Amino acid sequence: MRQVVGKQTRDLDAAAFAQLRERYRSLVLDLGTGDGKHVLTVARAQPDALVVGLDAAPDAMRATAASAARKPARGGVPNALFVWASVEQLPAELAAVDDVHVLMPWGSLLRAVVAPDIAVLRGVRTACRTGATFLITLNLHAWRPPVPEVGALAEPTPDSVRDDLAPRMAEAGWVLEHVGYASAQAVAALGTSWTKRLGSSRDELAVLELRGTFV
Numbered sequence: 531m532r533q534v535v536g537k538q539t540r541d542l543d544a545a546a547f548a549q550l551r552e553r554y555r556s557l558v559l560d561l562g563t564g565d566g567k568h569v570l571t572v573a574r575a576q577p578d579a580l581v582v583g584l585d586a587a588p589d590a591m592r593a594t595a596a597s598a599a600r601k602p603a604r605g606g607v608p609n610a611l612f613v614w615a616s617v618e619q620l621p622a623e624l625a626a627v628d629d630v631h632v633l634m635p636w637g638s639l640l641r642a643v644v645a646p647d648i649a650v651l652r653g654v655r656t657a658c659r660t661g662a663t664f665l666i667t668l669n670l671h672a673w674r675p676p677v678p679e680v681g682a683l684a685e686p687t688p689d690s691v692r693d694d695l696a697p698r699m700a701e702a703g704w705v706l707e708h709v710g711y712a713s714a715q716a717v718a719a720l721g722t723s724w725t726k727r728l729g730s731s732r733d734e735l736a737v738l739e740l741r742g743t744f745v
């Protein structure tokens with residue numbers, strides 16, 4: 531798979547990834563990681579997890595990847611890994627994932643989640659172990675006004691997610707256990723760059739949070 535480290539993109543082969551993976555108890559995958567800030571937040575909070583940030587566009591994560599690669603004494607985060615790949619073509623090495631995060635997706639990733647695209651969701655499910663968990667946060671500004679990727683789909687609400695989206699996601703092995711608007715504190719705790727934009731209490735109905743388990 532293609533690993534992003536600052537300005538460089540390196541090939542990380544299966545053996546090298548396996549060696550890295552075996553140092554940690556669990557594997558967390560952040561799909562559409564953007565600038566990767568959430569990866570650092572999770573990796574610092576869970577030092578026994580390998581936290582992989584993956585994005586189809588490599589440039590936004592380069593600065594975060596560079597700082598993660600520093601020595602720990604200089605602020606480095608050894609259990610954070612940044613990968614250039616799309617959710618449609620996940621690297622085969624990403625297997626037995628324990629926890630999947632999809633935060634504020636846009637583009638084809640947003641479409642895959644809300645349409646939903648069953649083939650893409652199945653691909654992610656296949657990369658996970660049974661019983662693994664997922665967290666999705668949807669930035670509802672994508673519907674205010676609607677971006678092209680959401681097309682004619684109405685803005686999701688907790689009810690519409692439970693009634694319409696959850697049964698479709700279940701076809702791909704994603705079982706919804708909780709859906710609700712995220713509080714400003716919950717958004718802030720994610721540690722993404724979207725916190726500043728969406729974390730204000732005035733905007734408390736702007737993020738929908740979905741949590742569940744892969745079966």
Ligand SMILES: C[S@@+](CC[C@H](N)C(=O)[O-])C[C@H]1O[C@@H](n2cnc3c(N)ncnc32)[C@H](O)[C@@H]1O
Nearest residue numbers: 562563564585586616617633636637638639722
């Ligand atoms: C709005 S950004 C959110 C970034 C980050 N999750 C956050 O919360 O700060 C959405 C990200 O999804 C990525 N993305 C869109 N479609 C994707 C796909 N098919 N595969 C992987 N990443 C994708 C984009 O490149 C972009 O970085």
